[in-house]
Amino acid sequence: xxxxxMFLALxxxxxxxxxxxxxxxGVYNMADMQDMQQQARTNTDVPFRVIDEVTGYWGYEIALxxxxxxxxxxxxxxxxxxxxxxxxxxDFSGSASFDQVLRGTHLGAEFLxxxxxxxxxxxxxxxxxxxxxxxxxxRSSLQLNTTxxxxxxxxxNSFAPHLGPxxxxxxxxxxxxxxxxxxxxxxxxxxxxxxxxxxxxxIDRNNDQIKADxxxxxxxxxxGIQL
Amino acid sequence: MRIKLIFLSLxxxxxxxxxxxxxxxxxxxxxxxDLTNFSISVSQNDDTIYIYESTEVVFDIxxxxxxxxxxxxxxxxxxxxxxxxxxxNRITWDxxxxxxxxxxxxxxxxxxxxxxxxxxxDRLGSEFIQLTANWILHSxxxxxxxxxxxxxxxxxGILTVRWEEPDKLNFRNYTFHTEYRNLDGETIRNERxxxxxxxxxxxxxxxxxxxxxVDYWVTMVGEIFQETGPKTTFRLDPIDLEYELxxxxxxxxxxxxxxxxxxxxxxxxxxxxxEFIDVTNLQSTxxxxxxxxxxxxxxxxxxxxTGLNEDYGFExxxxxxxxxxxxxxxxxxxxxxxxxxxxxxxxxxxxxxTSIIRKLDATTFELVDxxxxxxxxxVTRLTSSQDGQYVYAYSQDVNLMARIDPTTMTxxxxxxxxxxxxxxxxxxxxxxxxxNNNKAVxxxxxxxxxxxxxxxxxxxxxxxxxxxxxxxxxxxxxDGKYALxxxxxxxxxGTSWSSTLTLNDNEDICSYNQFTLLQNGDTYYALxxxxxxxxxxxMSIYSWTITTTDGSGLNASKVLPPSSLVYRNYDPxxxxxxxxxxxxxxxxxxxTGDLKYSTQINSSGSKFFWNNTLISTDxxxxxxxxx
Numbered sequence: 001x002x003x004x005x006m007f008l009a010l011x012x013x014x015x016x017x018x019x020x021x022x023x024x025x026g027v028y029n030m031a032d033m034q035d036m037q038q039q040a041r042t043n044t045d046v047p048f049r050v051i052d053e054v055t056g057y058w059g060y061e062i063a064l065x066x067x068x069x070x071x072x073x074x075x076x077x078x079x080x081x082x083x084x085x086x087x088x089x090x091d092f093s094g095s096a097s098f099d100q101v102l103r104g105t106h107l108g109a110e111f112l113x114x115x116x117x118x119x120x121x122x123x124x125x126x127x128x129x130x131x132x133x134x135x136x137x138x139r140s141s142l143q144l145n146t147t148x149x150x151x152x153x154x155x156x157n158s159f160a161p162h163l164g165p166x167x168x169x170x171x172x173x174x175x176x177x178x179x180x181x182x183x184x185x186x187x188x189x190x191x192x193x194x195x196x197x198x199x200x201x202x203i204d205r206n207n208d209q210i211k212a213d214x215x216x217x218x219x220x221x222x223x224g225i226q227l
Numbered sequence: 228m229r230i231k232l233i234f235l236s237l238x239x240x241x242x243x244x245x246x247x248x249x250x251x252x253x254x255x256x257x258x259x260x261d262l263t264n265f266s267i268s269v270s271q272n273d274d275t276i277y278i279y280e281s282t283e284v285v286f287d288i289x290x291x292x293x294x295x296x297x298x299x300x301x302x303x304x305x306x307x308x309x310x311x312x313x314x315x316n317r318i319t320w321d322x323x324x325x326x327x328x329x330x331x332x333x334x335x336x337x338x339x340x341x342x343x344x345x346x347x348x349d350r351l352g353s354e355f356i357q358l359t360a361n362w363i364l365h366s367x368x369x370x371x372x373x374x375x376x377x378x379x380x381x382x383x384g385i386l387t388v389r390w391e392e393p394d395k396l397n398f399r400n401y402t403f404h405t406e407y408r409n410l411d412g413e414t415i416r417n418e419r420x421x422x423x424x425x426x427x428x429x430x431x432x433x434x435x436x437x438x439x440x441v442d443y444w445v446t447m448v449g450e451i452f453q454e455t456g457p458k459t460t461f462r463l464d465p466i467d468l469e470y471e472l473x474x475x476x477x478x479x480x481x482x483x484x485x486x487x488x489x490x491x492x493x494x495x496x497x498x499x500x501x502e503f504i505d506v507t508n509l510q511s512t513x514x515x516x517x518x519x520x521x522x523x524x525x526x527x528x529x530x531x532x533t534g535l536n537e538d539y540g541f542e543x544x545x546x547x548x549x550x551x552x553x554x555x556x557x558x559x560x561x562x563x564x565x566x567x568x569x570x571x572x573x574x575x576x577x578x579x580x581t582s583i584i585r586k587l588d589a590t591t592f593e594l595v596d597x598x599x600x601x602x603x604x605x606v607t608r609l610t611s612s613q614d615g616q617y618v619y620a621y622s623q624d625v626n627l628m629a630r631i632d633p634t635t636m637t638x639x640x641x642x643x644x645x646x647x648x649x650x651x652x653x654x655x656x657x658x659x660x661x662x663n664n665n666k667a668v669x670x671x672x673x674x675x676x677x678x679x680x681x682x683x684x685x686x687x688x689x690x691x692x693x694x695x696x697x698x699x700x701x702x703x704x705x706d707g708k709y710a711l712x713x714x715x716x717x718x719x720x721g722t723s724w725s726s727t728l729t730l731n732d733n734e735d736i737c738s739y740n741q742f743t744l745l746q747n748g749d750t751y752y753a754l755x756x757x758x759x760x761x762x763x764x765x766m767s768i769y770s771w772t773i774t775t776t777d778g779s780g781l782n783a784s785k786v787l788p789p790s791s792l793v794y795r796n797y798d799p800x801x802x803x804x805x806x807x808x809x810x811x812x813x814x815x816x817x818x819t820g821d822l823k824y825s826t827q828i829n830s831s832g833s834k835f836f837w838n839n840t841l842i843s844t845d846x847x848x849x850x851x852x853x854x
Contacts (some may be wrong), residue, residue: 033552039680045350045351046347046350046351047254047347049252051248051250051251051252052246052248052250057246058244060244080245082245082246083246083247084246084247085248086250088248088250088251088252089252089253089254089347090252090253090254090347091253091254091255091257091342091346091347092257092258092259092346093257093259093347093348093349093354094346094347094348095251095347096347097248097251097254099248101247101248102246103245138371139248142351144347144348144351144354145348145350146353146354146355147348147353194720
């Protein structure tokens with residue numbers, strides 16, 4: 001709340017305010033999720049095939065920014081990440097699947113220092129920080145022609161702060177601009193707690209916590225409007 | 228409003244672009260099991276299962292030709308569920324007649340098996356397949372009739388027995404009987420249980436029978452009845468065994484075709500326990516032996532065919548007696564030697580398990596004396612020392628050598644013969660020659676399979692093996708001081724035998740027909756007769772004289788007497804040696820090579836020369852003056 005108030009105060013004195021929509025491809029550090037998928041594959045008589053390995057996927061973000069008097073940029077952002085993994089097998093006798101669906105919602109602020117501005121082409125670099133809320137849905141299903149079908153779903157949640165550098169370029173076109181950016185996020189992933197029992201959290205066979213780590217490299221495009 | 232719409236559209240777009248697991252893997256290589264591959268084999272082998280009494284019915288489940296394990300099975304019989312025993316791919320049901328009247332009852336069998344399709348459901352143990360089949364159970368109050376043997380004959384060298392198919396096909400328990408009577412009158416019975424329908428059981432190839440007679444019959448055996456079919460007899464006629472003698476008196480045996488030859492049989496010929504010949508080709512009808520028939524001796528030849536199963540003692544034995552004109556020595560298993568000092572023949576006989584050595588007057592053949600040896604087995608070799616002072620009797624079965632005084636016919640001592648390993652010779656002791664100093668050369672073989680000759684020189688005084696050799700010949704001089712082996716003369720230094728003189732030729736010594744080491748005082752003669760084809764074409768006689776006491780300075784010479792001679796004996800008294808060809812008898816002086824005496828011989832047999840006396844194996848002896 002303090003950051004928001006400070007942002008509103010700054011916005012009042014700012015030369016420009018902007019609204020920005022971003023999409024990016026994130027490569028996430030989901031090693032725990034991959035191990036979990038591998039264990040699920042090997043600890044069953046079902047001859048699962050890996051359809052999706054838990055790895056990078058597209059993410060989306062909106063940002064509200066102000067240009068400070070010294071032309072530096074301060075943004076508040078909110079975004080959504082998703083990724084997941086899938087094991088599946090089917091033949092004439094039935095099918096089986098094991099899905100890991102991950103959703104990450106993140107909020108935060110970033111500061112970008114303008115490095116150059118030539119003919120409306122702006123280069124900026126800065127830092128961002130925020131928090132992320134993760135939801136993991138684990139779904140398994142088995143459908144056999146002989147015995148019918150069954151399925152199960154469990155939901156886990158986690159909370160984690162994140163921090164990372166950003167590098168961005170923008171081209172101003174009238175009061176719109178387009179841009180591209182790249183960066184890296186460090187995610188301090190927390191326990192994935194069972195939604196129905198906050199005392200329970202996800203571990204592997206070695207009793208190590210299984211975490212959803214959204215940290216990793218990002219690269220994406222942005223479209224903005226000067227308000 | 229416009230901004231709200233933009234936000235809403237953006238939110239929908241973003242939501243639709245979240246990760247959603249949708250793709251699937253479909254394994255189209257897994258297919259549903261084809262029930263047409265499955266089959267149920269029933270022991271009664273027909274759609275209608277005939278029973279007369281409580282009968283075990285066996286159902287076997289197959290996937291193609293492979294047995295298929297069963298999870299569960301249900302058999303409905305007469306509307307009721309029957310009790311089953313299930314094991315692997317087999318279902319066993321004890322069927323029983325319903326009532327005492329003839330009736331036909333439906334049987335329904337349902338079999339449940341794992342699908343083994345490797346599908347997901349199969350892997351998770353929830354996929355099964357079910358087979359259903361029906362039969363008619365025919366309860367018949369009339370028992371099955373007896374089964375007859377349809378043929379028992381030799382087919383392609385094998386005695387083959389065939390019998391009729393049971394009239395009631397689904398009765399499956401019967402027993403095949405054989406009763407053998409061999410040539411000794413011994414009867415052996417054998418039974419073979421047969422379950423009809425589980426194989427080609429209408430034929431039996433009798434690999435045991437090779438001799439005598441055999442009866443075959445089949446008995447049907449049930450819980451409450453038994454039906455015995457008629458007997459069929461097969462008899463193997465004797466094999467006509469005959470013989471011919473070659474010009475050199477070698478034996479050729481002929482026989483009729485052996486009718487049974489195709490299974491694992493063996494055949495062998497035993498010529499008077501002195502020569503053993505394996506007949507490797509059972510379809511042959513003759514064998515040429517190297518065995519020379521002595522015209523004064525009776526020989527018993529046995530031709531033995533042995534079947535596969537020796538435990539039953541199934542042997543076919545044909546016996547042939549080869550008998551000289553006018554009789555001959557009345558023994559089919561004996562040794563005979565002429566003993567010059569007493570002018571007698573010493574002959575071994577068997578009396579039960581006791582060996583008897585009889586001394587016969589060489590002129591009258593009357594019994595002079597006899598010695599009963601306390602040997603549990605027969606004496607197989609009888610040998611005189613070269614000066615005739617002692618006679619040695621050897622029994623291979625107990626490996627004992629007895630030393631006998633031939634004048635008084637008394638046993639002096641017995642020793643157990645050893646080979647170089649300190650063991651009894653394992654097989655086939657052949658020639659034994661014994662010197663005047665109690666040393667013996669014993670010829671033997673390692674085994675029936677390895678007939679390579681081995682020789683030992685054994686000192687019978689202390690039963691020590693002094694020398695061993697696997698050459699073709701080994702002979703001792705009469706005084707035991709020298710030995711002839713191959714092309715080498717050896718002498719004994721009190722510890723070992725070593726080469727003293729080499730005879731200069733490169734002949735293959737194994738081709739020599741005669742190989743003898745003679746002695747006249749200090750002069751020794753090595754006689755080797757070589758004959759690629761009989762009669763003998765070359766004879767080499769080497770002689771040497773000891774000029775020093777240590778054996779050095781031997782002086783070798785070579786004397787060649789006329790060819791085509793057979794060496795008979797050497798007379799140390801005169802120093803003359805006797806030879807013989809097909810028509811004449813010769814006496815040579817070895818020292819000079821001069822022919823000293825010759826006479827025509829007739830068919831009365833071999834002759835010997837001893838101390839101015841011409842001795843014939845027909846029992847006559849004639850004093851002669853050869854000086």
